[in-house]
Amino acid sequence: MSYTIVADVCEGIGDCIPVCPVECIHWADGKTNTKSTAYTWIDDSTCIDCGACLSACPIEGAILDEWKPELQKP
Template identity: 55%
Template sequence: MPHTIVTNICEGYSDCVDACPVACIHEGPGKNVKGTTWFWIDYSTCIDCGICIQVCPIEGAIVPEERPDLQQTP
């Protein structure tokens, strides 16, 4: 099951982007409610490896399940 980046918790660190082995994490358009850059996970490409969760410095910014209600996907 793909992971989800919680749009309004993400603070725009790109550690997850660099670590992702399948390049499924992309920058979202504009800013989130915190006023920061945010990222989103392409569910169709995510291989559920969990590396993004391990490298993200913001607790709770990435959850280990597919939650389209928490992730704004362009």
């Protein structure tokens, strides 16, 4: 399984990136979401469901503790 970053809820703060123990959170390079901010996405092939990103993210609803690939925009 994997966590999910909801691309259009994320505000590109980036607090999730340094806390991920397997470095599977990436910037969507050069792209912006419907809020016109940068955003990140999770590589589901590497995510180990540790929950550190969800704990670190200040934006309600930006990270889900389940895999919903249709909500990401890698």
